[in-house]
Amino acid sequence: GESVGLHLPTLSVQEGDNSIINCAYSNSASDYFIWYKQESGKGPQFIIDIRSNMDKRQGQRVTVLLNKTVKHLSLQIAATQPGDSAVYFCAEGQTGANNLFFGTGTRLTVIP
Amino acid sequence: GAVVSQHPSRVICKSGTSVKIECRSLDFQATTMFWYRQFPKKSLMLMATSNEGSKATYEQGVEKDKFLINHASLTLSTLTVTSAHPEDSSFYICSARRTFEGEQYFGPGTRLTVT
Numbered sequence: 636g637e638s639v640g641l642h643l644p645t646l647s648v649q650e651g652d653n654s655i656i657n658c659a660y661s662n663s664a665s666d667y668f669i670w671y672k673q674e675s676g677k678g679p680q681f682i683i684d685i686r687s688n689m690d691k692r693q694g695q696r697v698t699v700l701l702n703k704t705v706k707h708l709s710l711q712i713a714a715t716q717p718g719d720s721a722v723y724f725c726a727e728g729q730t731g732a733n734n735l736f737f738g739t740g741t742r743l744t745v746i747p
Numbered sequence: 748g749a750v751v752s753q754h755p756s757r758v759i760c761k762s763g764t765s766v767k768i769e770c771r772s773l774d775f776q777a778t779t780m781f782w783y784r785q786f787p788k789k790s791l792m793l794m795a796t797s798n799e800g801s802k803a804t805y806e807q808g809v810e811k812d813k814f815l816i817n818h819a820s821l822t823l824s825t826l827t828v829t830s831a832h833p834e835d836s837s838f839y840i841c842s843a844r845r846t847f848e849g850e851q852y853f854g855p856g857t858r859l860t861v862t
Contacts, residue, residue: 678853737791
């Protein structure tokens, strides 16, 4: 399968600061990328997605950046709050294919 | 909208027994459902993909005779872990997709412990 990895397994930030979570992928055929948030004992929750014809997409307090040249994806969370503490996964997929491949996850801890 | 439920949320069973986990799309029809497995502090690993009314497609290394998947309706898929062993203890998560290229909506997961 495809390899989707994260640069940092853990990230601690002060409340109110911005967080940046990174993800590398290896399948150049992937054209759909998603960030998920998973709290302890729960299923993943969709945060934001981006297609390969875009390099940036913004949501509420979150921004995803896609650099296809270096196969890199990042999630930026503005004004990080304690409720943002969770594990964040990136996932990649291809149009027309069923599967999503998940990265290893980054645990974000927000320090009050 | 797009809520996916799983039942049970937690189950403990004895080694050698079978356990069934249900995944339901509550407010939409899911043409495709996915089953994932997640070990502690690890990522989600896709086990199988099931389309309503057809046989599931299993990922490499997943035993189809051990992990039986049934997707009998557009709102229900079941995963049965047969002859469970302690190494089958894990967090099992399903997801459902409304259309072929739609977003996957995840269930809350089922924690299986085999003693």
